[in-house]
Amino acid sequence: MSAQLLEGKAIAAKIKEGLKKEIESLKQKPKLVSIQVGENSASEVYIKAQKKNAENLGIIYELKTLELGVMQDILIEKIKSLNRDKGISGIIVQLPLPKGIDHRVVMSAISPEKDAEGVHPENLGHVLLGDPKLAPCTARAAMELIESTGTEFYGKEAVIVGHSEIVGKPLSLLLLNKFVTTTVCHIATGERGVLPEHIKRAEILVVAVGKAEIVKGEWIKEGAIVIDVGINRAGDKLVGDVEFEKAKERAAFITPVPGGVGPLTVTMLMRNVVNAFKMQHRS
Numbered sequence: 001m002s003a004q005l006l007e008g009k010a011i012a013a014k015i016k017e018g019l020k021k022e023i024e025s026l027k028q029k030p031k032l033v034s035i036q037v038g039e040n041s042a043s044e045v046y047i048k049a050q051k052k053n054a055e056n057l058g059i060i061y062e063l064k065t066l067e068l069g070v071m072q073d074i075l076i077e078k079i080k081s082l083n084r085d086k087g088i089s090g091i092i093v094q095l096p097l098p099k100g101i102d103h104r105v106v107m108s109a110i111s112p113e114k115d116a117e118g119v120h121p122e123n124l125g126h127v128l129l130g131d132p133k134l135a136p137c138t139a140r141a142a143m144e145l146i147e148s149t150g151t152e153f154y155g156k157e158a159v160i161v162g163h164s165e166i167v168g169k170p171l172s173l174l175l176l177n178k179f180v181t182t183t184v185c186h187i188a189t190g191e192r193g194v195l196p197e198h199i200k201r202a203e204i205l206v207v208a209v210g211k212a213e214i215v216k217g218e219w220i221k222e223g224a225i226v227i228d229v230g231i232n233r234a235g236d237k238l239v240g241d242v243e244f245e246k247a248k249e250r251a252a253f254i255t256p257v258p259g260g261v262g263p264l265t266v267t268m269l270m271r272n273v274v275n276a277f278k279m280q281h282r283s
């Protein structure tokens with residue numbers, strides 16, 4: 001059996017079609033401000049994709065670059081002034097931030113209603129309560145991909161590898177909210193050598209670690225849905241966290257890397273900006 005590819009681009013195109021129409025019907029264009037501290041080649045790629053997606057949809061995109069040595073207080077003041085600006089619908093702070101700046105403090109300074117990435121503690125709290133408002137984009141992207149298979153969630157066995165605040169943890173709650181039995185694996189699971197045991201049970205497997213092909217194809221349960229969030233450079237190409245060629249012989253559905261989760265993550269960011277705009281203009 002060879003798995004069906006879950007192409008993020010095709011699913012993203014459908015969602016963007018709807019978003020474009022929605023934006024055309026708004027009384028003004030939403031605006032997303034992106035803050036970058038210093039230059040960083042990794043975030044350049046994301047910024048380019050964000051700008052292109054925003055402009056294609058009719059969202060104004062503005063990049064503000066602060067110098068590398070900027071103090072945390074100055075960055076927070078900048079965010080607070082953007083919070084007060086009624087013309088701005090969404091704010092995103094590009095990671096990684098330089099040493100000496102606490103990303104948690106910075107993310108918490110963004111107004112929850114303008115939190116385009118869904119990483120403010122209040123928004124994470126809504127995910128916990130089963131009533132997501134602006135949810136973390138990559139976790140939402142993984143959910144969209146799983147939903148696109150038409151699978152029944154109720155009672156399924158899911159395994160997530162990686163417990164980061166932007167992927168593994170919020171995704172575990174989104175799945176739990178759908179009555180999925182969810183196991184979250186992390187560094188200690190790996191160190192104890194029991195990753196294969198957990199993964200072999202997974203009807204839904206999501207891997208977000210950032211280590212090339214850490215999940216072996218032979219561990220995949222026959223007929224599983226495999227969502228590979230990882231992006232790793234291997235020579236001149238990009239590979240995921242799952243051994244793709246072998247995994248696709250066992251899975252029913254699998255995301256390619258690149259072209260799986262990535263295109264949907266940026267689409268979820270755009271959807272958050274539109275939802276943020278609507279929340280701010282409720283009355």
Ligand code: NAP
Nearest residue numbers: 138162163164186187190208209210229230231261262265
């Ligand atoms: P992260 O914050 O570094 O989290 C990685 C997670 O993997 C941590 O929970 C870590 O556990 C766990 N881990 C590390 N080694 C492990 C092992 N041997 N066995 C089991 N778990 C292990 O990374 P992230 O931000 O979630 O990103 C993960 C990957 O996804 C990266 O490759 C990133 O580039 C990619 N990504 C892709 C998208 C997209 O749109 N496609 C978006 C976001 C991220 P500990 O914390 O306990 O060490």
